[in-house]
Amino acid sequence: VHQVERHPRLLQRDLIKHHKANNIALTAYSGFGNNNIGEPLLLTHSTVKKIAEQKGADAGQVLIAWGMHGGHAIIPKSVTESRCVTLLLSTSYDRGHWLTSPSFPVQHHLELQGD
Numbered sequence: 560v561h562q563v564e565r566h567p568r569l570l571q572r573d574l575i576k577h578h579k580a581n582n583i584a585l586t587a588y589s590g591f592g593n594n595n596i597g598e599p600l601l602l603t604h605s606t607v608k609k610i611a612e613q614k615g616a617d618a619g620q621v622l623i624a625w626g627m628h629g630g631h632a633i634i635p636k637s638v639t640e641s642r643c644v645t646l647l648l649s650t651s652y653d654r655g656h657w658l659t660s661p662s663f664p665v666q667h668h669l670e671l672q673g674d
Contacts, residue, residue, distance in 0.1 A: 562634075564589040566601055567625060575629070585631040590622050619646055 561578060565571050565587035578585045592601035601607055602618040611621045619635065623646060626633040635646045 560584040560586055560632075562586045562588055564593060565626070565629070565631075566590050566592050566622065567604075567607075568592055568598065568601065575631075579630075586634060587626055587629070587631055588634045588636075590626050590633050590635055591619065617645065 561583055563571060563574060563585065565575075565585075566589060569589075575585065577583075592598065592604075601622055604618075607618045607621050610616075611618045614621070619637075619642070623633055623635055637643050637646060
């Protein structure tokens with residue numbers, strides 16, 4: 560398993576392709592973006608917030624869905640119990656089945672810059 564930073568601002572396309580071709584499992588961290596680069600977290604990005612509003616979800620759930628559509632494990636970071644529960648519920652079928660639906664609008668093409 561290889562752990563790398565991956566989110567809609569850092570797609571890592573070549574690395575993903577290499578891992579798939581060589582059967583290497585990938586785990587993504589910093590799925591909400593990395594504010595060390597001087598950009599706001601993706602949780603506040605207007606596109607992410609708009610999709611969340613349309614789906615009745617929160618921005619964190621949208622970003623987890625984006626990662627799930629990438630076909631790899633996601634390590635979301637949170638320090639509050641309520642947030643951890645929300646993120647965990649986003650992967651359960653009864654609460655979050657829309658996350659894995661093929662019609663979900665944030666697939667590999669979501670690239671977020673600015674905002």
